[in-house]
Amino acid sequence: MSAVDTRPRTAVQLQLNGMGDLVWHAQYLRCVAEQSQGGQISLIAAPTTMAREIIGHEPWLREVIDFDRRPRKSERRRGRHSGLDGLWRFGAELAPKRFERMVLFSDHPGRAIMVCWRAGIRTILGFGDTWLQRLLLTKSPWIQRYRGPAVAGYKDATAFAIAQGFCSAPIVPRISVRPDALARMQQRLATLPRPLHALAIGASEPYKQWGEGNFVELASRLVARGHGVLLLGGPAEKALAQDILARIEPALRERVATLTDGSVADSIAAVSLARSCIGNDTGAVQFAAAVGTRAFVVLGPRPPLEHDPEHVHMLQAARLVDISAADVEASVLALLG
Template identity: 85%
Template sequence: MSMDDTRPRTAVQLQLNGMGDLVWHAQYFRCVAEQSQGGQISLIAAPTTMARELVGHEPWVREVIDFDRRPRRSERRKGRHSGWAGLLRFGAELAPRRFDRMVLFSDHPGRAILVCWRAGIRTILGFGETRLQRLLLTKTPWIQRYRGPAVAGYKDATAFSIAQGFCRAPIVPRISVRPDALARMRERLAPLQRPLHALAIGASEPYKQWGERNFVELANRLAARGHGVLLLGGPAESQLAKDIQARVEPALRGLVTTMTDGTVAESVAALSLVQSCIGNDTGAVQFAAGVGTHAFVVLGPRPPLEHDPEHVHMLQAARLADIGPADVESRVLAELG
């Protein structure tokens, strides 16, 4: 690093905990890095975002620092940085890095401000939506949070980045594929039938789950057309993937493959090699859109996603159960031409 580089040594913190949330923010983090020492940032994020797998290889990422405050319920443990004592502990861990500034992509910066105080970080940039935030944050252009009908995370990140001068206009979310993961996935998916559709069967919450029966019927419909189907999920979806495959018509089962043992980076790579990704509102469909693959999200009545109209195709109805496999198949085939 050049001694003449007077740009600030920067940490960026993402408040939101999902992998899709990180995808929406990644390009804005890159813009912050362009105005930071060495063209890099230290990214602070919850372990649930899988930041090392998703963006750890990016040249603008100096390091990924885990903010372990809210572990998944299934882990049944207290986070290392939970509670006031945990926040002070986290600040002490950051102190030796001597950051010049913290950039908070957060609508509740109070905890982070305490961390910054303990870490000796005096320039703290944030939304500044409330009077209290404006008292505690470094004085900069403020924003009002998005209150419209769509999902707010990307909207707020966009407004904040423009207000701070990190970019001039909205940026469509994009992530890059790790070359090593791409090489492995090219080899693994090479035998599969094309066109190849990935079904994103995982869901972080039960109300987002379209259901085994619907995925079985959709897999049957696509395979009956001679298309390949990849049942994609994580280890938690291993049994669901097996159950779906077992219920596919025997004559079509050879066209349906499961993949629940891959890393997050390998899932991103796989999604860059398929013709479409169809599934629940989960990280996988955001990965797909982030690498330029058409993603069809079974949303039901939930707020729309407006961050990438070209690649994110929403299927909405009064109830999630009202969206049938035939409707999804028709939409996918129409969009793909």
């Protein structure tokens, strides 16, 4: 007879709702899974994290459960799990799954605690950063949230994972490439010159957008050197990618390709084939670093990223508009040799 698996059936909820946020947490989610029933977890996350595309193929992930609380404004709808009634409904949806433990990567666990009560989950692990959290959460090692100058998401996740014994030291974010996506991108990008540079032209917020003109100049400089360039974004960047391509000297356009019609898994595979990924502070540059590609983030005067000093290189100035294409090109070529 095989031994009974006494590890708890575990759900993990990720509060942050960006794709880069998910990348920062991926290795810690794996660590939680190693201490959970069947070596797997169920991940509760916002649809905007694109969790199925990014980590859905990982053997330690049982399933992704959408927490539909705050749809994008462009969707113009109320989330299925919005409001108190939505949270109560979500708890009822989780109840049949009979989770024994909820692990909360969240600094505002109040809503999740309500969901857990409705779902019958009695072990609820969280940061415990405030006296109220310590009153409502299961007693366990607490952390104090990071309040330094850098982006806090990875810092808090690291402290929490170590305090709970899921790992013993910080883990640099890493994700794996889906084999089917890699095969598609190898074929699609085969004719581009090497070295290949992916330009992450998308931006979730206007203040993160470096601008069309800068991407035109940077792409032109790189292809003039004989390098290949991939203009990378989502469907929302299709027009921008075509506008950038149209402004590049016609004789050099064959060294440039666009990828705005692929899946998120395709984007991850594409940046894994590039020598560098350069662009706005968006999911694509986080994908690149997490698969071992050098990522150059045009960040401007914003909190620095400190989760992967080897692969994430920040290009900062007093204002985003002060960062020139010439400066970016020089930084990239100097580091890549």
